[in-house]
Amino acid sequence: MRDEEWLRLDRQICFSLHAASRAFNGVYRVLLRDLGLTYPQYLAMLVLWEHGEMSVKQLGERLRLDSGTLSPLLKRLEAAGLVRRERSAHDERSVRVRLTDDGAALRERALEVPARIAAATGYGVEEIRELKERLDRLTTALDAAASDTAGLPTAGR
Amino acid sequence: MRDEEWLRLDRQICFSLHAASRAFNGVYRVLLRDLGLTYPQYLAMLVLWEHGEMSVKQLGERLRLDSGTLSPLLKRLEAAGLVRRERSAHDERSVRVRLTDDGAALRERALEVPARIAAATGYGVEEIRELKERLDRLTTALDAAASDTAGLPTAGR
DNA sequence: CGCAATTCAATTGCGCACAATCTAATAGCG
DNA sequence: CGCTATTAGATTGTGCGCAATTGAATTGCG
Numbered sequence: 001m002r003d004e005e006w007l008r009l010d011r012q013i014c015f016s017l018h019a020a021s022r023a024f025n026g027v028y029r030v031l032l033r034d035l036g037l038t039y040p041q042y043l044a045m046l047v048l049w050e051h052g053e054m055s056v057k058q059l060g061e062r063l064r065l066d067s068g069t070l071s072p073l074l075k076r077l078e079a080a081g082l083v084r085r086e087r088s089a090h091d092e093r094s095v096r097v098r099l100t101d102d103g104a105a106l107r108e109r110a111l112e113v114p115a116r117i118a119a120a121t122g123y124g125v126e127e128i129r130e131l132k133e134r135l136d137r138l139t140t141a142l143d144a145a146a147s148d149t150a151g152l153p154t155a156g157r
Numbered sequence: 158m159r160d161e162e163w164l165r166l167d168r169q170i171c172f173s174l175h176a177a178s179r180a181f182n183g184v185y186r187v188l189l190r191d192l193g194l195t196y197p198q199y200l201a202m203l204v205l206w207e208h209g210e211m212s213v214k215q216l217g218e219r220l221r222l223d224s225g226t227l228s229p230l231l232k233r234l235e236a237a238g239l240v241r242r243e244r245s246a247h248d249e250r251s252v253r254v255r256l257t258d259d260g261a262a263l264r265e266r267a268l269e270v271p272a273r274i275a276a277a278t279g280y281g282v283e284e285i286r287e288l289k290e291r292l293d294r295l296t297t298a299l300d301a302a303a304s305d306t307a308g309l310p311t312a313g314r
Numbered sequence: 315c316g317c318a319a320t321t322c323a324a325t326t327g328c329g330c331a332c333a334a335t336c337t338a339a340t341a342g343c344g
Numbered sequence: 345c346g347c348t349a350t351t352a353g354a355t356t357g358t359g360c361g362c363a364a365t366t367g368a369a370t371t372g373c374g
Contacts, residue, residue, distance in 0.1 A: 003268040010271030011203040020292040021178035023299035046168040093322040093369045114167030120302030135177040142180035145277035250339045250352040
């Protein structure tokens with residue numbers, strides 16, 4: 001295959017993932033409007049519903065997000081009355097995030113979301129699981145490649 | 158499976174796609190730095206390299222982006238000297254976007270990107286093609302679901 | 315102990331995504 | 345032809361994602 005054709009194939013691959021991600025986002029946007037959450041906020045709430053109180057750093061590790069993204073996001077969740085943030089007592093660098101009663105209660109209303117999303121995909125449970133595994137492998141490989149090239153002189157130039 | 162468990166499974170699915178998309182973005186970011194392009198700008202350039210001159214609307218249909226995203230993006234490409242924008246002569250509502258000589262020349266330097274991306278994924282050509290097909294089916298299904306629920310009273314409430 | 319290095323959050327700045335609104339131009343209908 | 349509806353693009357506002365910087369607290373080493 002010539003370089004020319006790769007350039008076209010490439011567009012299809014990267015574009016497909018980009019488009020799928022945004023399409024997913026769009027469906028969540030509709031379903032989450034009732035809950036007053038954005039999609040990334042929902043992801044953060046899922047982690048908090050599962051693990052209870054945790055630090056911003058721990059949350060960032062789970063979500064693969066840094067403080068530049070999380071700080072304002074958590075501020076908005078706090079403004080919405082869903083979480084509270086307070087400096088840790090024994091290490092004042094750390095900020096503990098925990099659910100308010102409202103935040104914990106919102107979980108009940110979120111329970112129906114996954115089934116509706118699954119229905120929207122038109123995929124079965126098994127197929128979704130398989131896709132998830134492929135995507136996770138992809139992410140792992142891409143992250144490794146990114147950190148490889150990061151240190152080098154911008155790779156093959 | 159109880160609702161409780163769905164909430165956890167769900168996190169894994171939507172999160173995996175979200176993470177994969179961002180990981181892809183990260184690898185492109187590194188490779189495209191040399192070209193002075195962001196990932197979405199690269200996508201736009203791919204379309205222009207393939208199709209030559211086209212209107213903002215046509216570009217938006219290809220990329221599934223509206224003018225709110227494209228207008229500033231194209232302005233930046235124009236500021237970088239890669240494209241030119243001018244009102245169409247026979248329909249002054251329409252803006253034609255076409256490559257400058259610099260923009261067309263940049264294609265040569267972009268030719269190596271796809272192979273490097275493919276290498277970073279650790280996937281073979283066939284596997285990539287299959288993943289692309291799954292993602293495209295997913296996008297189609299999600300778009301359909303989104304437009305279905307859009308008109309309804311915010312679906313089952 | 316005292317000072318440098320590290321760590322955690324927050325902030326700033328830039329760009330993308332999308333909804334909503336606005337303006338200008340065109341199309342279409344009576 | 346004249347008026348309304350539609351279309352194309354730009355603009356505004358909000359929120360996410362990430363790089364880079366800053367500031368405060370803690371760790372660790374001599």
